[in-house]
Amino acid sequence: MQLGLIAIGAALAIGLGALATGIAQARIGSAAAGAIAEKPELTGRAILLIAIPETLVILGFAVAAMILVLLRGG
């Protein structure tokens, strides 16, 4: 039971982060595609902007990893 709750907690941490990243990337991605269509030289910056929201899921991963390492270990 306790292990299950730990797993659910870890899944929520990374899942919600991934959801937020997806929402942000959808908006940035469509805007970036429009910008690249007009100015192809912006490709590098567009990739950069699209990759920025991934910090959310990375932080989610960090929290999930902490939950798994610390709680399961404890």
Add this chain to the structure above:
Amino acid sequence: MLIGMTPVQILTHRAQLPAVIAELHRLAAVQLTDAAHQKLGMTPAGPGPGDAHRIAGLAAEVADLAALLGLAEEAASVVADKNWLRPASVAVPAGRLGRLGPGLGALLDQVGSLQNEYETVRRYHDALAMLLADPELSLLGERDLARLGLATVVLVVDTPDADTIGTLRAALHIAAGDRFRLTVAPTGDQTVGCVLVAPHTLVAELRTLLAREHIRHVPLPPGYEQMSPAHAATELGNRLAALPDELARAWRSLAGRTAELAPGWQQRRAAAAGELDCLEAVALAGRTARTASLTGWLPRRDVDTLRTALARVDAGAVVTKLDAAVAGEPPVLLDNPPPVRPYQRLVSFLGLPRSGSLDPSTLMAAALPLLFGVMVGDLVYGAILAGLGAVLRRRGSTRPLVRDIGSVLLASGSWSMLFGLLYGEALGSLGHKLGLPALWFYRHGPDELGTLLLFALGIGVTHILLGLVLGMRQARRLRQPRTLLERAGTFFLLCGLAAIAATAVDLLPGQVRTPAMAVVAVMFVVALSTRGPMGLLTGPLELLGSLGHVLSYLRLAAVGLASVYLAEVANHLAVSVPLLLGVFVAMLLHLLNLALAAFSPMVQALRLHYVEFFSGFYESGGQAFRPFGPRPQPSPD
């Protein structure tokens, strides 16, 4: 690295100005600036009264020759692809086309005419194929028509409007009562196919009637009017089958002729563009009663070469160093050794570094493949990526972009192989199961997550601190004490936080914690104090951002683990279904994983550089150095 630039002024006798400009053009080492409008007390040297007309003529010739060279490429591509219906045209007026490419006009007309005929014949053939579904029409021969005093007309009417046929029918009814038959079938692409069977007299009036009712139609090619519908369909079909061969012959003649003329066009374009550049450059020169002056930027190392070259054409020409305040912002020229050049391109994605700042290409060349390798960390994936990179490098000898991608992939794949050995991974956990030992730690192991996270954070701390050190060095060189203090504060603050974290995981003894906390407190205040009164509000957020930058390196662990688990899924599926199916599915999943491994870690590694590492020191906004000289040929990329 950034090449040091120096501003120069070139003084010469006015009569020698064209020769000096021509030599500068040949040398292609100086970026000219507007000497006439700098504070040098000179008036513009040109262009002269006759120059404007000459400039316009040369510009037109350069454009014409570029269009003709484009036509040569297009014709070669059509012949290679056998795409005979691609429109053939060139935006060069007929008079100039005749002068620059004798015989080309006739060849272009021939191709255009055959393409038009193909299109018309295809439309009529399609229309008749549908109309001949009517048995009465299909059985109507030429003898029957002659016996009955009738004639037929096949029409393809261009009409998006359904009422057009109604209008035609009504007009025919007024002209001939019920003595006609109009069979109609839609043929797609907004056209309608019709066959009119009517007395000769009405058919003769048909064209007048169509013009009067403003009905647009595609004229039937000559020679088919007198045929019965079935006969016309057969003949059109034969013609449709024969046209591609004729088109192929016409395109091949065009491609052959343009290929024959292309070398001459290239030479003429280079000469005309050079003369045009030199005439336009006169407008940038300043003059006094006897002298003319040009100003510009050139790499410091090329000053002596410039002096020697100019002395050959004008012994009296003088090259002096110009006051930097007058010259303005220097342009930027990056010049790195060949192994670093692919990364120079990646740095430029973010905009060129400003003059006087640091060029991080070398650091990127060292760190980017390493970060990629940390994430992929698989012996087999790494070997495949390195092999692909080697192939691209070899095949890209004439295509710089392909060669650069190959170089980056080769280095990144090699690091992936190395980390594959350190992690003991080959196709995910398969290597481990087959006995490949992990030289350091097994990433997929049940108790190794903490080690992996610490490793990723360790790389992050090192990378960010390196960025801050570079930032401090740059601030010191540019004499920006506030920036220097701010970066130093952030540097020691992160060092203190890293030390505290290290004590928490027993990497450092507990006694270090108190002095580390003291350092953090002091450096926090130092870093805030450099930001002024508003720094009290924004400073903590920015410092928190620096901490976020370090945490961002956790993606090295996250992306790597995602790749490991996808490989694990592939391996599990391979053994849990029948053998052949399992191998097939596993191969597909490993291929998908490999594709992701080539793309995602590269984007993440780039992002870690652009956002986290460069934030410590990088200043973009430099303007590329564009030397005055022959225009570069278009890149095959």
